[in-house]
Amino acid sequence: MSTRQNLLRASRVRLAVVFAATLAVATSVSAAEFTWIGGGADNNWSTDANWLNGARPTPASFPGSGTGTESITFSGTSGGISNIDIANASGDARINILAFAEGAGALTITSSENKRLVAARINLAAGTTVTIDTALGLSNGATNSNNIQGTLTLNGAISGNGFIKGSGGTVYLNNTNSDYTGPTTITQGTVVVTKLADGGANSSIGKGNSTPANGAQAQYLVLGNGASTSARLTYAGAGDSTNRLFTIHQSGGTIESAGAGAVQFTNTGTIAVSGAGERAFNLRGTNTGRNLINGSIGDSAGTGVLRLNKMDSGTWILGGANTYTGNTAISDGTLIVNGSLLATGDVTVSANARLSGNGSAGHVTASAGSIIAPGDGVGRLTVASMDLRANTVLELDLASDGSGTAGTDWDQLNVTGDLTLVALGSGNPLQIKLTTFTGAGEAGLLDSWDASSNHTWASIVAFSGSVDYDNAERFVVDADGFANTLNGVFNVVRNGNAFDLVYTAGAIPEPATCALISGLVMLGFIILRRRHRH
Template sequence: MKTHTLLPSLLLIVSTLNLAATTYQWDNAATSSSWDTATNWSPNGTPGEGDTIGTPLKTGATLVNGEKSVYGMNVGSAWTLRGTGGQSQLTIGAGGLIKSGSGTLIIRNDNALPATVFNVTTSSVTLNGGSIAFGSGSNPLTSLYVSGVTAVTSSSASLPLYVLNATLAGGLENEGTVGLHAGPDGTTTALTVGGITGSGTIRVASASGDKTSTLKIDLGNGTKTYSGKIENGGATNSLVMEKTGAGTQVLSNANTYSGGTTIKQGTLLVANASGSGVGTGAVAVKNDATFGGTGIVALATGNAITVESGGTLLGGDGNSLTGVLTIANDVTLQTGSTIRLTFGAGGTHSSIARTGGTWNFANDQSIFFDNINDGAQTGVVYTGIITGLAADPGVSGWTIANAGWTGIFSYANGSVSVVLSTAIPEPASIATLLAAAAVLATCCICRRRRHSIR
């Protein structure tokens, strides 16, 4: 009895699953035809939540009115979908959006904002060839949300975003070109990404110029490295960068964007060998945020780095004992800020090098040393932890932030050095520390004498 009762239900489920496997292809060459018309699709019908949309048989334009949901889209040619009516929503499920082959897949509003609202949500985007244009210059999308990875896999592929608010939550893997196009009325277009990898290019690509777009790197955890370029994309365009989330984003190429960089949360590191890792605009490091690396910072004249109270300037990557952060501009470390370096045995350490600009330190500047309990030595002179300074920054008031540690800081010939000790040293350690301090002082005096003789 129970078996006979369950059988029809099981057959119904199997039947439903079979129906869900349908792949639909657009089959109308007209410039404006409705998604809801069954004869516009092959086979006849309208794609639903469990269906997949394949490469169109004819490249007309599809009007999307209201809320539409499909399992996935796998398109190998040009095609246009236009959101129409007062408000439309296109949702692409677990199958994601895949574009291959030449041509451009355009998903845009049918009318200018705010007359039409068109929102697009998908689990992933994979661009293997051609282009996917979300929005257009005069008809941008209202929003785009990608929960999984957005991957631009080909160097010749492009992803132009005419979207007022785009979020690539699962991160961007970019080997091609991603263009941020500010709104037609000059309003800022914001792209939020869950970290960036790859070697492609990200730029503001508005042809009309005088546009500003914001790139927000919201990486919640882990570390991602981007070896590509981030640029304005035009002489009068401007890209602004923000870093949020507890994760670490590394920029390993020279970047030329000019709108400035604000690190609000987590860590932003540069690892470039030339140019400037964070473009040419001013850099602000907020409370509970870290900026640093092993690369070069060379901002435009008049722009500076400001490390606010609770912010950290990191020399090196937090692991290497030889990394150097090189800065050619003004630096201000506000009261409550921290300088962070990595220390090892035998006087080895990472460092920060000044090659230009005016540097202002806090009177009681706090220094934190990574790995201090895993190899740093008391009584050893760690020379040149900061180099290239124009004058004594007032090291007599500097302090070590690591619990249980103290030290003596000194300045000579543009460099800051330190001798470490434990907070309550043993008599033998005190003798060693005093001896090392005497050597350090003698070196400083000798250097000054040699300097005065010259």
């Protein structure tokens, strides 16, 4: 026996409940409100005592041809009812407001006859859990405004106009084939979706507009309403891309990638930022795939400064020419900048967080224990200035034996201004972590390597301004990711306005030794001599 059948059997009576504006009686009935309190001796819909003041909707099954002006509220314990079946051959179940008050318990609305529930508004109090398995119509040709403080799961396809999620609860839009054409506006709380698609294609948030463009198209997904900072879209699907843009309202908002696959917003247009005042745009989630925001993010007019926060352990890519002037904070996970961040905004990378990419940024502070990884693969990350603090890790990908060019054949960190090495020394070095790549661009053996010869990768770090250092033990090289055979040591040396990575065949290092080599100031030795690999 299925779970649904068990739920139906658990109730002492099967309820055929269809909400409509016109009752199946000879006389017309004006708009009314009915409240289920479950106060009777049974679970019967027809028992007057189960309804507030003994006023029950009659008959128990309504026709589906009405205008949907009535409101029905479930409150108390709902008399133990856990499953409501919309079953009426006359048409869809229509209602104005379907409300679930505090204490209503967990309810499921289904339709054994595949009828739609057509409603203008659904309200859920905090602590309530409601699942609607039947298809949902957004009635009256208007954008539905729903006050959801509990948890609402919509498993059926949604049709009609736009959908507004209000209050601090959670709505799950699990159907991948919804075709409503209006906007999805998240004013507060969380909307969880399993499918996103290009404009004009059905998805969890409808189909929007088939012609993505700046301005109006960005209104088909709106985060925030000016009063709350809790608006969040959570992607929980298997992996999707969409060419739809979106709007960040003055209260800001969050996009979270928490599914099995990555989500990519591929449109290179301008992401709308509306309203005055500062706001935060948060990129969250645990998915470590190539989650992408490809549009350009800026400030709004006047005082509308936007700041960006990369949170949680997942990965996000910024691909656009971003113009927002607020700061960028990477508190966890990886932020890949393949576009650009405006030079006036500071970037802070926290411990264990990672900044990567082929793009550019303003001033960067790499906190102790943070990771800087130039390139997206082999490439170049350009920053206006940088503070590198103790125990920072600089990840370098090497695709050649030193033949070629920095930024093309091996990674380069390019600092166009001043480079400051903060509190680095023998006990708190900057760790250079090496990974070799094949000619096919995959991690593995270098195509050409001679362990018995010396090699130099020039300008792994380049700077145009000053560099602040006060001793020779700034760097230590971790060659565990160097897949080829080694029979020597790595040094990092300064060469004018650059640092080079040097491999010396057959050499045995003396830790903490500083020497002048061919006019170069040696800043650090590898402290681990690799054994010969077979």
